[in-house]
Amino acid sequence: MSRRPLFVTLTAVAALMAPPLSQAQVTxxxxxxxxxxxxxxxxxxxxxxxxxxxNLSGEAARQTDDDKWIWNARADQARNAGVSTTDRYVLRTQYDRNISPDWFGFGSGETLRDQLANIDARYSVASGVGRHLWREERGYFDVSAGLGYTYDRYINSTDIAGAMRDRYGRLELVLAEESSHKLTETTSLRQKFTLLPDLRDSGKYRAVLDTGLTVAMTPTLNLSAGLSYRYDSDPGTGLEKTDAMFVTGVSLRFD
Known part of the structure; x- marks a missing residue:
């Protein structure tokens, strides 16, 4: 068995078994x-x-032979018996610019609000370099590394890094891998894993895993399903370290 089919198979199995955000595949x-x-x-x-x-999400993408720019926006709300169980909003963007056929530089930004995680606002920026390990018409696989800065403002003061705080900023290492695979003519798989060690407080880190499976029903209409998994080793007083969400939906493509 060649390496690429084996990798695609393992990635698909991992995406279905791991607790990862519904992330449909923009063209x-x-x-x-x-x-x-x-x-x-x-x-x-x-x-x-x-x-x-x-659950609502939107994605915009522009790509040339030399660069790629992607925007994502999400809104997730859920209530059970009148009690809010999900209230999260995310806006993110990333720009990649090829330095050579194999290497690229990137810059990214994200803002997040998650009421149940006590995050009134989170602002993150990052920059670094990456490498194209595999790139062809049916998909790609990239790895990247860089430095980032994240600033949190909390709804209620909480114990973070050994002190009661209503806000917290830190420099982070940004390590990521991302891939997209066209499994069949109508089915696409996309996943991204990011590890963010805290350089201000040694031993603390965040991790984010997003995957999504998209099945084309027509040239413009798709069914999508995915999982989102987020881990924070120091989320604050009384909060769980992990958040997982499974989302299914219908996607409309504008090509």
């Missing part, structure tokens, strides 16, 4: 044109169970 073509993908998912129940959830 990437090196023609300099912006392309968009909108995804929506909802669930409502009443009677003995009173629950509802709403």
């Amino acid at each position: 990437l073509k090196p023609d300099g044109q912006w392309r968009y993908l909108l995804t929506a998912g909802a669930n409502v129940s009443s009677g003995n169970n009173d629950a509802r959830s709403l």
